[in-house]
Amino acid sequence: MKGIKVYHVDAFTDQPFGGNPAGVVPNAESIDSFEMQSIAKELNLSETAFLIPSESTNTDFCIRYFTPSSEIDFCGHATVASAWLLGTVYDWAEKKNMITFETNIGHVPVEFVTKQGALHAVIMKQVEPKVKKIETDLAELATYVGLTKDDIDTNYPVRLGYTGNWHLLIPVTTRKAIDQAIPQILKLKKHNESHNICTTHLFTFDSQEENCLIYTRDFAPAVGIHEDPVTGSANGALAGYLVLEGILNSKVDHVFCIAQGHAVGRPGKIDIIIYVEDNKPIIKVGGRAVPTIAGTFLVEGE
Incomplete structure (x- = not known):
């Protein structure tokens, strides 16, 4: 032995x-x-x-x-x-x-x-963040993650984001909707496998957590995980998405926190730092x- x-x-x-x-x-x-x-x-x-x-x-x-x-x-x-x-x-x-x-x-x-x-x-x-579009019907996507179509916040685009793995980033109107989401795991798994998606990441600016800009949940059935409590790679991809899609000003630095894990009784906080170097966004994630x-x-x- x-x-x-x-x-x-x-x-x-x-x-x-x-x-x-x-x-x-x-x-x-x-x-x-x-x-x-x-x-x-x-x-x-x-x-x-x-x-x-x-x-x-x-x-x-x-x-x-x-x-x-x-x-x-x-x-x-x-x-x-x-x-x-x-x-x-x-x-x-x-x-x-x-x-x-x-x-x-x-x-x-x-x-x-x-x-x-x-x-x-x-x-x-x-690593350097990337985003790309995904062609999926919003109503169908909402069903996969246990939301209604009206729960998806259309002020922001649904995208695939990357800082090491591809994550499906879905903006949601309220934290309540995120907390109440019950995904259809098998359908979400099949969808994510077909698009080479590592996790599906729900996020909202309705954080309700002190000193936290964003609240998130993450589902990863394609890699054998129903729900990941607090996700460093997905929140890094989300940070890249925020600047690459112009939701946050790419000309200035950003320092903020993201809350995750509360829905599964494992609250956590992620520190995010974003700045530009050689005309490229730099994403730092820690805690x-x-x-x-x-x-x-x-x-x-x-």
Whole structure:
């Protein structure tokens, strides 16, 4: 038997049992893909991150992300969880002000933000945002996500947004409508698989949360997750959408928070930073995290 160290980390929260839990395996260099998928399935969290020390001078770790059913290219909350674990339990925040992960979509640098000698937040720079149109009837789409057509806020366009994965971004008139949404999981899964969509992300400016501009919910049946509590990649894609579609002024910087997870009893808060560099929007997403479980998987092997 061999022992594999694993952590359970709640991301985008400063309270245990809030935010979005991720599995993190900090020393995964001896684990193959089959074992990674098996561990992710056993943990049964929305994503588990596996860290492998990088041989490159430009990155610190290679990182792979697995849902209980498949590997995905990028996961925001598992990146935050991994960086927070490395910064605190493994003391990286005392040695460096930044850590860089090599992912399937490219390099993702994560800043350590410290206050009074302690780690206060981790902020990841996501890959360049993109948006594109999707040809789906609004009434049909509303049915898939458990809304009425009138619940969709037509002041803003329905789009696919990207900062590592493609997310279906649906503007909704009220938080109440979002909270009451009961998606048709099988139909939504089939729709998203046919369009290569990782998650469906409902958002509204009717946040009702203090200091939060936007409130969201996220459904991801195409990758084996009915609902993701607090979603770093989808909210990064949403931030890119806001500037690329002209909803937020692309000529000025933006700093705001997004609330998510309340509908499933795991409230979380995501910090968003948007600025322009070389005529391109830069999206940064971050927050805090709390390790809640440390343990060892016992698996067959030397």
